[in-house]
Amino acid sequence: MSVQAIIVAAGGANFGSLQQACRRIGVDAAVSADPARIKAATHVILPGVGAAAQAMQALRDSGLDCVLAALTQPLLGICLGMQLLFEASEEAPAQAPAGADAAPAVTRCLGLLPGAVHRLPAAPSWPHMGWNRITLRQPAHALFDGLDGDDWFYFVHGYAAASGAHAIALAEHGRPFAAAVARGNVHGVQFHPEKSAAAGRRLLRNFFALT
Amino acid sequence: MLARRLIPCLDVADGVVVKGVRFRDHRVVGDIVELARRYAADGADELVFYDITASPEGRRVDTAWVERVARELDIPFCVAGGIRSVADAEAVLAAGADKVSVNSPALARPALVDELAARFGSQCVVIGVDVDAQADDHGSWRVVANSGKPDAASDSGRDLLGWVREVADRGAGEIVLNAIRSDGVRGGYALAQLAAVRAATTLPLVASGGAGTPAHFAEVFERCGVDAALAASVFHSGEIRLPELKRFLAARGIVVRP
Incomplete structure (x- = not known):
């Protein structure tokens, strides 16, 4: 079966580098917010740059929150896209939305995975920006075929999910956190495979090999 | 543990790299994408492209070359020079850059920093700060615009x-703390200023200006605790090659991505 990948266009993020990274491994991934196209795709990527509240608002406004929840094909959340898979995020809007008295303390997310996303500690530095290594939970998930603890991935984020039951890889910056998660068809990576050189290429290939 | 990053900086004018860059025995002047690819293959952790014409001429960065780089490069890159507004930054980020670096326009109008962070997130917003490395007023230094x-x-x-x-x-x-008088002189990074900035903020800190030897890189990581070291001429001349530099730093116990 040939890969028909869709990058979910949620909010005004920059999808160019992800699309190009797919193209470099021979996958023509279209950027779309069309529910029909997303449902028909063989593989769906939920990218994310920006803030959780705005991204969730964009998904809800377009009804894509329900579309994503109903998918059965492989889904990969990247960076903020991974954080949105959880029930809630501590990354809350600074200002109250129109009509509300106060800004909510947390942002309600997709809830495809149990647990919440918390702010990383201020020390040693915040945000966590740069190349870091990960530890794979054994047996290693198929997303990490051909990869191991010697590989480096590029991270840029200030919030992260705890290393709970669905973590398939851990990383540490101030505290341990989930570098990658998987449950059924739902997958997430906190790092940016599209910016992680050879290791990132391998991970994206592995994702598109999932059925 | 985060790896200490090594960042080659390429000067771009009218869409081409303007200083000659030597790789192994081959000298390349010009093609941005070819150079970007070679540095990435050599183990650069990130690249900075400094548009040296956009800023002084008051022009916006030409985004055609940014798009070409984004198509080819699978490591992060930052564009500096010529970014004076949210609209300028938006054009460069939409073309595929991961970060924008702003220097004098932020000094002229500091609210620009707030606007960029609110619109694109802090992770996209790099502030370049120039200091005179030779000046020393008892631990107090002035920012050069x-x-x-x-x-x-x-x-x-x-x-x-x-x-x-x-x-x-x-x-x-x-x-990015750039020591301007030692820039190109290769007498080492501005250690006193970098150490002071390191103590003043937990933001990621990049040392720039003055790298001449592998020992200068080791020194700035060990003594100043910077997250990254940026250099131009020593990489472009081929005097210091990234794979050898990374082996040298790793042997000194500095965590680098091989």
Whole structure:
């Protein structure tokens, strides 16, 4: 079966580098917010740059929150896209939305995975920006075929999910956190495979090999 | 543990790299994409492209070359020079850059830092800060404005540490501290200023200006605790090659991505 990948266009993020990274491994991934196209795709990527509240608002406004929840094909959340898979995020809007008295303390997310996303500690530095290594939970998930603890991935984020039951890889910056998660068809990576050189290429290939 | 990053900086004018760059026995002047690819293959952790014409001429960065780089490069890259507004930054980020670096326009209008962070997130917003490495007023240093234009370079009137704290509060995601007098002189990084900035902020800190030997890189990581070291001429001349530099640093116990 040939890969028909869709990058979910949620909010005004920059999808160019992800699309190009797919193209470099021979996958023509279209950027779309069309529910029909997303449902028909063989593989769906939920990218994310920006803030959780705005991204969730964009998904809800377009009804894509329900579309994503109903998918059965492989889904990969990247960076903020991974954080949105959880029930809630501590990354809350600074200002109250129109009509509300106060800004909510947390942002309600997709809830495809149990647990919440918390702010990383201020020390040693915040945000966590740069190349870091990960530890794979054994047996290693198929997303990490051909990869191991010697590989480096590029991270840029200030919030992260705890290393709970669905973590398939851990990383540490101030505290341990989930570098990658998987449950059924739902997958997430906190790092940016599209910016992680050879290791990132391998991970994206592995994702598109999932059925 | 985060790897210490090594960042080659390429000067771009009218869409081409303007200083010759030597790889192994081959000299390349010009093609941005070819150079970017070679540095990435050599183990560069990130690249900075400095548009040296956009800023002094008051022009916006030409995004055609940014798009070409984004198509080919699978490591992060930052564009500096010529970014004076949210619209300028938007064009460069939409073309595929991961970060934008802003220097004099932030000094002229500090609210620009808030606007960029609110619109794109702090992770995209790098603030370049120029200091005179030779000046020393007992641990207090002044930020230099418009250092890209020798005729216009001037004292911004701002204290280095005060400015760093201010941009951190305004939402900057990273600081590049550039020592201007030692820039190109290769006498080593501005250690005193870098150590002072390191103590003043937990933001990622990039040392720039003055690298001449592998020992200069080791020294700035060990003594100043910077997150990254940026250099141009020693990489472009081929005098220091990234794979050898990384082996040298790793042998000194500095964590680098091989």
